Amino acid sequence: MVSNSFGIPSVSLKCPAKINLYLAVDKRRSDGFHNISTVFQTIDLFDELILTPGVNDSYFKCNTDLSWNHENTLHKALAEVERQTGRKIEIGMELKKRIPSGGGLGGGSSDAASLLRFFAKAFEIETERVIEMASAVGSDVPFFLRGGTAIASGRGEILSYPGDVTGYSVDLSFPEVEVSTVLAYRLIDELDSFHCIDERGARQYYEALKARDTVRLKNDSLNSFQNPIFSRFAEIKDHYSKSLLEKPNAVVTMMTGSGSTIFSLFQGRMGKHKFISSEELSKTWFSTG
Template sequence: MAERVLELQAPAKINLCLHVGPRRGDGFHSVCSLMEKVSLFDSIRVGPSREGMRVRGMDIPREDNIVSRAVEALERETGKVFSIDIEIGKEIPMAAGLAGGSSDAAAVMRAVDCLAGLGLTSERLSTVAAEVGADVPFFVTEGPQLAAGAGELLEAADGLAGYHIALAVPDAELSTARVYRLFDEAGGVSGPDFRRRCMELKASLGEAGGLDGMVSLLYNDLESVASALVPEIGRIKDTLLELGAAGALMSGSGPSVFGLFAAAGEASAAAAALRRTGLRAWAAAPLRPPAPSA
């Protein structure tokens, strides 16, 4: 392990669209989702340790800590043991539908790969990431992705229009497992209907030009059941629309809510207005890889 410290940023994600299918035999649900990384970051420092693996900044037992599990998955894959010190500065709210833990795990996997000189290919790193959590492979990729399977099967979603967001999180946490269970109890979605909607989403990506096109994609199967548990989700959506958002949606299993804006100043003003009501709120933008040079 190299005697140096790496500092990384781990971004949040939003689900611009989330279709949920039937529960699978492994306990997970099939999903079809359009996911985007956005400029709200946790900060991570990774360096060598003489005391084995240490993770600071996440008040979670090691056996339940996705970052620890990510390092352990790399150890199983490579047959090596990594003595590393990991410090996480949390800015992304936990249990909010923004996949902050999965992003942290992916960032630490990249750091270990670099510090230990493993030289893992992106494909191999993604395969190991899928063992850690369904959202982790997404953070090994660049740009927006169309996710299938349990979220680990990814296809680049190129050509999406630009936008800005204001993002707010109510003072509540939602258990992902509970939200999915309530979705099933409410009737869920049949297999044929789910597959049809996935095909329609994929076909519509090529037609999503401009901000109106992005708004037309906004959909989340879990929003109604999550809103029944946390009514403030609906109130935040209404407030974002009143503040000028072209569209608004809950991300993932909630309870975070984002609104789409055409300009950075509009998103910043909306986030500031939401903070004045006592909410945690941020302005952000999608993270896209640079366009290839001519």
């Protein structure tokens, strides 16, 4: 059983969303995965995960119809902690979802990462081991252990942190449709819509962001999933077209991740959600009650 090392009855974890500011997907590897090259960025849209350690019987509650099974990333994360530590953990979880599921914003990965951060602190697990656990749960999970701005390669688990990008904001458009990552990759394979990865692409896009070079950002914006998803889901393409018309001052309008969310990028605070740095996250990730 997890001891309540915080000396409090519960802890509330903030689980930020991410957008992919640039995303190139290469053809399928021999192991069935795809290499990617991407620029990750956390934004100030959060799920909230409330944990109650030391309960007699574990429970999971959610304000959506999310099931507690092996497909749930929190379930995977808890199972990985139990496997790695050899402990049977009894803990209550209440998840307040604000990040749409199946929207390409990484909500499930972020939730799992926040849970791993909690157990890393509670059990004093070394950083490298936590990263290994995060990679076992999902490709995007390691990024959320830190957040901010990162350039990622491999399946998304190979990360570099060249320095946080600030001074931007985004508006989000949420089509009423979920897109599974499995389907998105299958569409890329079926349509041969991959991009041969040049490692400089994501780095150059990051540099354009830092330089506030709007011309380069417009010209070099890329999401390999976008056209395949638009070809399958007309409603997502409609949201994209509508966002282009309604937000002509945006630097870029594009889909994030494997969809379905469309984001419009602005300099300054014109958008509803600002970029949030790893330093800001480190100060606000945990609150107690």
